[in-house]
Amino acid sequence: MTTETATPTATEPTGARSMMASAEGAGDRTSATEPATPSSRIVGLRCRNCRRPEPLGPSYVCPACFGPLEVEYDLAAARASLTRSTVASRPPGIWRYLELLPVDAVPRRGLAVGSTPLLEASRLGSELGIGRLWLKDDTRNPTLSFKDRPVAVAAARAVEFGFDVLACASTGNLAGAVAAAAAALGLRAYVFIPADLEPAKVEHALAYGATVVPIEGTYDEINRLSLEVADEEGWAFVNVNLRPYYAEGSKTLAFEIAEGLGWRLPDVIVAPIASGALFTKVARGIEELVVLGLVEPRPVRFVGAQPAGCAPVATAFARGAADIAPVRTPETIVRSLAIGSPADGLYALELARTSRGSIEAVPDAATAAAIRRLAATEGIFAETAGGVTIAAVEQARRAGVIGPDDEVVALVTGNGVKTPDARTFGLEPRPAGPDEPGLAPPIRPSFAAFEAWYRGGR
Amino acid sequence: MSTVRIPPVLRSATGGAKQVEVAGTTVGEALEALVGAYPALRAQLFGPEGQLNRFVNIYVNDTDVRHLQDVATPIAERDTIVILPAMAGGR
Numbered sequence: 411m412t413t414e415t416a417t418p419t420a421t422e423p424t425g426a427r428s429m430m431a432s433a434e435g436a437g438d439r440t441s442a443t444e445p446a447t448p449s450s451r452i453v454g455l456r457c458r459n460c461r462r463p464e465p466l467g468p469s470y471v472c473p474a475c476f477g478p479l480e481v482e483y484d485l486a487a488a489r490a491s492l493t494r495s496t497v498a499s500r501p502p503g504i505w506r507y508l509e510l511l512p513v514d515a516v517p518r519r520g521l522a523v524g525s526t527p528l529l530e531a532s533r534l535g536s537e538l539g540i541g542r543l544w545l546k547d548d549t550r551n552p553t554l555s556f557k558d559r560p561v562a563v564a565a566a567r568a569v570e571f572g573f574d575v576l577a578c579a580s581t582g583n584l585a586g587a588v589a590a591a592a593a594a595l596g597l598r599a600y601v602f603i604p605a606d607l608e609p610a611k612v613e614h615a616l617a618y619g620a621t622v623v624p625i626e627g628t629y630d631e632i633n634r635l636s637l638e639v640a641d642e643e644g645w646a647f648v649n650v651n652l653r654p655y656y657a658e659g660s661k662t663l664a665f666e667i668a669e670g671l672g673w674r675l676p677d678v679i680v681a682p683i684a685s686g687a688l689f690t691k692v693a694r695g696i697e698e699l700v701v702l703g704l705v706e707p708r709p710v711r712f713v714g715a716q717p718a719g720c721a722p723v724a725t726a727f728a729r730g731a732a733d734i735a736p737v738r739t740p741e742t743i744v745r746s747l748a749i750g751s752p753a754d755g756l757y758a759l760e761l762a763r764t765s766r767g768s769i770e771a772v773p774d775a776a777t778a779a780a781i782r783r784l785a786a787t788e789g790i791f792a793e794t795a796g797g798v799t800i801a802a803v804e805q806a807r808r809a810g811v812i813g814p815d816d817e818v819v820a821l822v823t824g825n826g827v828k829t830p831d832a833r834t835f836g837l838e839p840r841p842a843g844p845d846e847p848g849l850a851p852p853i854r855p856s857f858a859a860f861e862a863w864y865r866g867g868r
Numbered sequence: 869m870s871t872v873r874i875p876p877v878l879r880s881a882t883g884g885a886k887q888v889e890v891a892g893t894t895v896g897e898a899l900e901a902l903v904g905a906y907p908a909l910r911a912q913l914f915g916p917e918g919q920l921n922r923f924v925n926i927y928v929n930d931t932d933v934r935h936l937q938d939v940a941t942p943i944a945e946r947d948t949i950v951i952l953p954a955m956a957g958g959r
Contacts, residue, residue: 459923471953473877476912476923478953634927637952641876738935751925751932753954 528670554825560659573646582611589620664695686758715802793824896939
């Protein structure tokens with residue numbers, strides 16, 4: 411377990427690679443060690459569309475206009491207690507930034523989420539023609555994706571609201587995150603997934619004891635079903651009826667990036683877009699840091715990444731369209747981004763435009779190549795969404811959205827062990843020769859046999 | 869008659885009814901019949917110019933009408949129309 415002294419050293423950007431503490435031990439501690447935080451900083455919910463206020467509760471849709479509800483904070487109250495030094499004095503993990511999260515107190519139990527490394531990716535950066543490239547390595551969260559962040563917040567709220575079933579509609583990463591969080595908190599877990607999901611993701615969710623329900627349909631159809639199940643069964647669907655709380659968890663990526671850069675903001679942030687919640691919440695997190703005086707304001711461009719086979723937001727961006735046409739049948743190896751009707755798509759579109767960023771549509775072959783390149787240059791094996799993101803960095807650099815002297819942070823949101831087959835997409839399988847990466851042919855256990863392969867291939 | 873399933877957020881306007889039988893040959897006609905019977909629903913489902921509210925999704929027999937013919941989508945006897953908020957998501 412981490413002690414109070416093992417806080418991340420995050421004031422020197424150059425030291426981030428070696429100095430960022432791991433997330434180990436960030437959870438499962440008593441709230442008695444935390445400063446008392448008045449819950450009055452959480453004002454309630456408010457409709458993002460018509461601004462109508464709603465009381466705090468497990469609701470997600472505005473009764474007046476059907477718009478999405480968001481958590482509203484008293485930022486002046488948060489500003490009074492959340493300073494650089496209070497953050498520095500706290501243990502690693504997402505609860506370092508409690509005042510900007512919609513839970514009353516640090517949960518007594520839970521997984522050790524957050525405080526993942528911010529790595530200086532100079533080898534990849536020089537290949538891509540970017541002087542300063544950082545990778546936020548969320549392959550290293552408890553269930554190997556950034557989804558542990560929003561789920562930790564939603565699960566804490568589910569407990570506060572008195573739910574005993576934690577559920578989700580998932581394209582895979584969320585399934586494991588919900589299953590693990592439910593196990594840690596002693597809740598039942600129901601996970602709805604597309605019936606043809608990657609086997610590694612299904613096994614992962616099953617391992618934590620979840621009831622996994624495969625649905626013969628697309629993610630969007632599962633999502634629609636989940637809305638009805640949430641309403642009728644009274645379950646806590648993290649990304650449906652707890653969505654206002656769930657989505658807030660992704661802001662911790664922005665907080666950790668700013669802290670990891672020594673309380674500075676980069677020029678560009680590159681993130682994947684599925685529903686658009688991560689993309690827009692990172693921007694929201696940055697706005698809040700500015701309001702709290704934790705970072706100096708500066709314009710940050712937001713570059714979004716979608717797979718070309720399911721790119722409703724990128725298509726609208728390229729066409730200058732006001733609305734997003736849903737994709738009925740996604741066709742991509744990037745299952746984790748295969749949402750044809752993104753809930754926060756319009757807000758993601760607006761963010762890319764107003765910040766002078768872009769939204770890149772990435773072909774699957776480029777995604778696979780980016781997974782290999784990231785692994786080969788930086789030693790990070792990413793899930794398909796990470797491949798899309800790195801390929802989007804490359805595309806945005808080529809298009810001039812990213813300049814050679816920009817400081818860029820790319821979010822690597824999931825671990826490659828979840829999608830092991832994606833790495834070789836589009837490659838012809840063949841045995842590797844002695845001077846190339848790949849799988850060599852099986853060799854008899856004799857030095858002569860080794861020599862025949864090692865010398866013979868030259 | 870077709871069946872319209874009413875989500876909880878709209879049930880205060882329908883006197884608590886979970887589903888309502890309506891007449892009509894298209895989705896648009898069925899929704900007009902619905903708000904005719906429950907006038908409080910009009911402001912929730914339609915904008916000032918009578919267009920379907922941006923955050924309202926309509927499904928006919930589980931298919932999003934944006935993949936069909938929107939409010940012009942024809943409906944038959946015993947079709948089920950579902951009204952849901954255009955949200956949720958995640959992955």
